[in-house]
Amino acid sequence: MSAPGSVGQVAPRRMRFDAPLALRSGAAIAGYELVYETYGELNADRSNAVLICHALNASHHVAGTYGDDPRTAGWWDNMVGPGKPVDTNRFFVVGVNNLGSCFGSTGPMSTNPATGEPYGPDFPVVTVEDWVHAQARLADELGIARFAAVMGGSLGGMQALAWAILYPERIAHCVAIATAPKLSAQNIAFNEVARRAIITDPDFHGGRFYAHGVVPARGLQVARMIGHITYLSDDSMAEKFGRALRPSPEALAAQLAADGAAETEALPRSDYRFTFDVEFEIESYLRYQGEKFSKYFDANTYLLITRALDYFDPALAHGGDLAAALAPATADFLVASFTTDWRFAPERSREIVQALLAARKRVTYAEIDAPHGHDAFLLEDPQYMAVVAAYFDRIHARSAAGAGVAAPAPPQQEAAA
Amino acid sequence: MKPASRIPGAAPIAPALSAASAGLIPSGAGPVDRALRPDLAVIGRWIAPGSRVLDLGCGDGSLMAWLQASRGCTGYGVEIDHEAVLSCVRRGVDVVQRDIEAGLGMFGHDQFDVVVLSMAIQATHQTEKVLREMSQVGSEGIVSFPNFGHWYHAWSILRGRMPVSREMPYEWFNTPNLHLATVRDFEDFLRRLGLVITGRAFLADGQPVGWLPALRATQAIYRFRRSR
Numbered sequence: 001m002s003a004p005g006s007v008g009q010v011a012p013r014r015m016r017f018d019a020p021l022a023l024r025s026g027a028a029i030a031g032y033e034l035v036y037e038t039y040g041e042l043n044a045d046r047s048n049a050v051l052i053c054h055a056l057n058a059s060h061h062v063a064g065t066y067g068d069d070p071r072t073a074g075w076w077d078n079m080v081g082p083g084k085p086v087d088t089n090r091f092f093v094v095g096v097n098n099l100g101s102c103f104g105s106t107g108p109m110s111t112n113p114a115t116g117e118p119y120g121p122d123f124p125v126v127t128v129e130d131w132v133h134a135q136a137r138l139a140d141e142l143g144i145a146r147f148a149a150v151m152g153g154s155l156g157g158m159q160a161l162a163w164a165i166l167y168p169e170r171i172a173h174c175v176a177i178a179t180a181p182k183l184s185a186q187n188i189a190f191n192e193v194a195r196r197a198i199i200t201d202p203d204f205h206g207g208r209f210y211a212h213g214v215v216p217a218r219g220l221q222v223a224r225m226i227g228h229i230t231y232l233s234d235d236s237m238a239e240k241f242g243r244a245l246r247p248s249p250e251a252l253a254a255q256l257a258a259d260g261a262a263e264t265e266a267l268p269r270s271d272y273r274f275t276f277d278v279e280f281e282i283e284s285y286l287r288y289q290g291e292k293f294s295k296y297f298d299a300n301t302y303l304l305i306t307r308a309l310d311y312f313d314p315a316l317a318h319g320g321d322l323a324a325a326l327a328p329a330t331a332d333f334l335v336a337s338f339t340t341d342w343r344f345a346p347e348r349s350r351e352i353v354q355a356l357l358a359a360r361k362r363v364t365y366a367e368i369d370a371p372h373g374h375d376a377f378l379l380e381d382p383q384y385m386a387v388v389a390a391y392f393d394r395i396h397a398r399s400a401a402g403a404g405v406a407a408p409a410p411p412q413q414e415a416a417a
Numbered sequence: 418m419k420p421a422s423r424i425p426g427a428a429p430i431a432p433a434l435s436a437a438s439a440g441l442i443p444s445g446a447g448p449v450d451r452a453l454r455p456d457l458a459v460i461g462r463w464i465a466p467g468s469r470v471l472d473l474g475c476g477d478g479s480l481m482a483w484l485q486a487s488r489g490c491t492g493y494g495v496e497i498d499h500e501a502v503l504s505c506v507r508r509g510v511d512v513v514q515r516d517i518e519a520g521l522g523m524f525g526h527d528q529f530d531v532v533v534l535s536m537a538i539q540a541t542h543q544t545e546k547v548l549r550e551m552s553q554v555g556s557e558g559i560v561s562f563p564n565f566g567h568w569y570h571a572w573s574i575l576r577g578r579m580p581v582s583r584e585m586p587y588e589w590f591n592t593p594n595l596h597l598a599t600v601r602d603f604e605d606f607l608r609r610l611g612l613v614i615t616g617r618a619f620l621a622d623g624q625p626v627g628w629l630p631a632l633r634a635t636q637a638i639y640r641f642r643r644s645r
Binding site: 332350353354357358360362363364365366367368369383386387390391393394397 | 469491493499502503505506507509511512513514515522523524525528
């Protein structure tokens with residue numbers, strides 16, 4: 001077996017959809033575009049397609065690089081590629097950017113054909129289910145009647161679950177990682193703090209900040225900081241930063257002046273400076289992450305995507321009965337969680353498993369002992385990778401044996417099913 | 418510490434009957450078993466074709482794999498050990514990674530036709546709770562366990578030594594076994610829990626035992642139901 005590699009250089013593609021897509025809110029959107037990437041080859045009977053759904057701040061760029069710059073590697077490059085758990089020598093992998101995103105698909109930054117201005121706050125509120133219907137249309141265009149697997153982590157896992165419920169005949173396996181059947185009050189609370197930070201930033205201008213040539217950077221920074229805290233475990237933060245103090249600006253400047261000596265030579269401080277500037281390393285890290293984020297992420301998109309998270313609750317239409325919500329599913333499920341994830345804790349994944357068991361679905365559940373909190377689903381933990389790889393071996397074997405071959409499914413589901 | 422068989426006349430421990438394959442220690446993703454472990458073969462024969470089965474502490478999933486392939490059964494294994502979980506996934510056995518002592522609350526009442534607990538009950542902390550939950554989750558329960566009443570164990574203790582055997586290949590200081598029982602102890606236990614014994618089988622070194630099973634069996638296998 002050759003060493004796992006990269007899918008290499010990739011390029012995003014774009015698909016336009018002129019027919020209006022009815023949204024769950026009652027609104028509709030027409031003439032929208034989705035950006036997507038594909039890796040590997042679709043086989044002759046079109047039975048080896050895998051859809052990867054992205055989470056809050058990711059995109060269609062799942063694997064590979066743009067040009068030969070390794071810094072442009074896709075967000076799940078450790079998972080998807082030749083010889084990797086989702087092996088592109090076997091599978092045709094599709095990454096798609098969701099509606100409302102700021103990474104190329106039609107979203108709040110796009111021009112509203114009705115006004116000629118950016119949609120901004122007028123972009124319709126989209127839900128996980130709306131995304132799934134839009135993804136299904138893309139699959140139609142790509143000639144994929146049935147996915148061998150739909151896979152995602154966090155918010156992406158919610159999309160995979162929604163696929164299993166909304167398009168049971170179009171998904172053979174559902175891989176839902178570090179996700180939840182619905183947000184808890186605490187989850188929604190974090191989202192609300194993030195949204196309030198953005199909305200109350202004077203530069204937000206009711207969402208029409210594009211016209212003012214500004215972005216609500218402070219709000220985005222705070223939103224990202226609080227989000228980031230919830231992605232890390234207490235232990236991983238303690239290990240990475242502890243209570244380490246940031247060198248004073250003077251010390252850093254002096255160090256720079258001293259002909260750029262190694263960073264490690266900055267003297268560790270042993271006493272406080274008694275200010276509200278950055279004092280601890282964790283503060284410096286969070287500010288850095290916040291600033292970086294505010295430079296590339298759209299504030300309106302952040303509002304939309306956190307709302308999509310809040311609204312996801314497939315059991316709602318069934319009086320809270322998740323097993324009833326999952327009853328239509330015919331897929332086999334892999335559910336995985338991480339022991340130190342407190343944003344979407346293992347208990348939340350077990351709720352999904354419990355409902356699947358009650359609904360008599362085939363499900364495998366892995367509870368991975370990893371120290372990294374919610375972020376673990378993006379990291380290369382050996383146990384995690386091994387379970388996903390073994391499960392995709394199974395998917396491949398069944399697909400090759402004909403079990404995953406598309407039953408001639410109706411080319412398109414009703415969008416507002 | 419290499420466990421040794423001290424049963425007189427016992428054949429050397431064959432790889433297929435290692436402690437791992439006997440379910441006493443977590444089994445790795447070892448070679449695929451050609452044949453089922455003897456107690457699992459008995460259990461497999463007891464399970465009706467098409468049954469919905471829950472295998473608690475399923476190890477590498479060999480029983481579930483056999484039941485699926487040979488009996489058309491469906492169901493799940495429950496296993497805490499990561500390597501064993503991986504083996505199950507590789508065999509096409511659905512498995513829920515969970516400590517069975519953390520509770521079977523994920524499984525609804527009477528969700529299964531049969532719930533199996535093979536060669537693991539002696540290592541449970543809350544043995545009574547596990548048995549009670551087992552009997553609620555399925556209509557029938559099957560338990561196999563090492564018979565502590567085997568004559569050799571008594572002999573060993575008479576000689577002043579804790580017994581070490583094929584089914585219990587540990588020294589007193591490193592054994593995971595907490596709750597060892599004799600055949601009679603176990604029958605009393607089932608009755609105390611209001612469970613009705615519907616079948617029993619006894620094995621010595623993998624072979625059926627006819628007479629004096631309470632003394633001669635190294636493994637005992639019981640099936641039971643809730644009394645109506």
